[in-house]
Amino acid sequence: MARQPIFLNGIEFKFQKDAIEHFKNMLERYRNGQSIAGDDRDMLLALLERHPEADKKIGCGVKRLYKDRTDMPTSCFWIERTDGARTDFSYRTAISAKRKSLYQEFLEACRVAVQDDLLVAKKEYFEKWGDRDKKVKCHITGDKVAIYESHLDHKKPLTFEVLVYTFISANDIEIKPEMLLMSQDAQFQTTMIDQELKDKFRLYHHKTAKLRVIKAEQNLSLGGSERIRKSRNPVLIPKELLGD
Template sequence: MARQPIVLNGKEFKFQKNAKEYFKQMLERYRNGQTVDTDDHEMLLALIERHLEADKKIGCGVKCFYKDRTDMPTSCFWIERKDGSKTDFSYLTAIAARGKSLYQEFVEACRNAVQDDLKKIKEQFFKKYADETGKVKCDITGEKVAIYETHLDHKKPLTFQVLVNTFLAANEVEIKPEMLSMSQDGQFQTTFLDIELKEKFKRYHYKMADLRIIKTELNLSLGGSERILKSKNPVIIPKELFDD
């Protein structure tokens, strides 16, 4: 069966990638806090109808669309409803017309559970090992890099997703919606509602993770063919984080 084009407000996109580029460029045209103009408003109104949570996002009706920041270093489209309430929405999710799977939501909750501690661990590593210019060596290239140029990498074979999968298997966890936060206005990341499970994953992660500092662009380019070598300067997780 041939893939159907996406038609929004009379404009046809043959492939999803074309629609993604169109709305990416639209978002980039606005500054944070700026309301979109009439033509873009009509396109976004058509787009939001594709969202799996369209009824919830639209609520009592759309007053306007605008661009603003998320709780991460990114921006997205927001809706101000007619009653003054506001919510974010992802144009990528709306274009795809599907949301994250329950498994993907669980992985996101796991990342969210450890991200604050990992940020502190990275800062402590730089404080201890950085040279007089504030730089340490990338574990792969040996190049000196500053903290803002780096990623705290979960070294293969224990990638973050592998840690999540082995945690699920070892603890015979069956993922259920009630374990996780439900989608709500302004919520950009899924979190654990089951605090005991959250703490259990955190302890498991800290015991098992093999961390290293690498250049950010290397994190994006590493493929399955990467050789598994011992880290030159592993990032040690403080023992108190995983003591029972």
């Protein structure tokens, strides 16, 4: 079936990537806390109508649209309703006009389960291996990178998605909605309700994952043809996070 173009406020986007680029640039033009105004506001309202949870997001009505921070080091579009309530608004979700599958929600909850531990591991790695400028080598290019210029990458073949899949299979898990606390107003990520399951995944991940530091832009350009090499200085999860 041929891809359908996206029409928003009289403007045609032939491909989703074109719409993503448009709204990404829009977001970057505004400061945190600044209201979206003029033609940008009209475009964003038109996009909001495509969101799979548009009725829930809009609620009693939109008072203003603005940019602000999330609970992570990123910013996104926000909605302030006429009753004063506020909620976040993902332009990518609205462009795709699709809800996340239950598996995708579980995958996100797994990421949330380990994200704090990975921040600790990354910080300790830079403290141990950093040079005088507190930089380490990218495991792919060899270029020196600072902690804020880098990502932690799950080295193939044990990508994060593979770890989650094998965890589900090994533990015969049937994913159910009641296992997860889905994102809500001002809650940006899906989390696990069952603390025991969360801890079980954390330990499985920490004992299985092969981590490395790479340049941030490399994380977006890794292809299937990447040669698998042994990491000289792998990123290790601190022992105190591994449990018994």
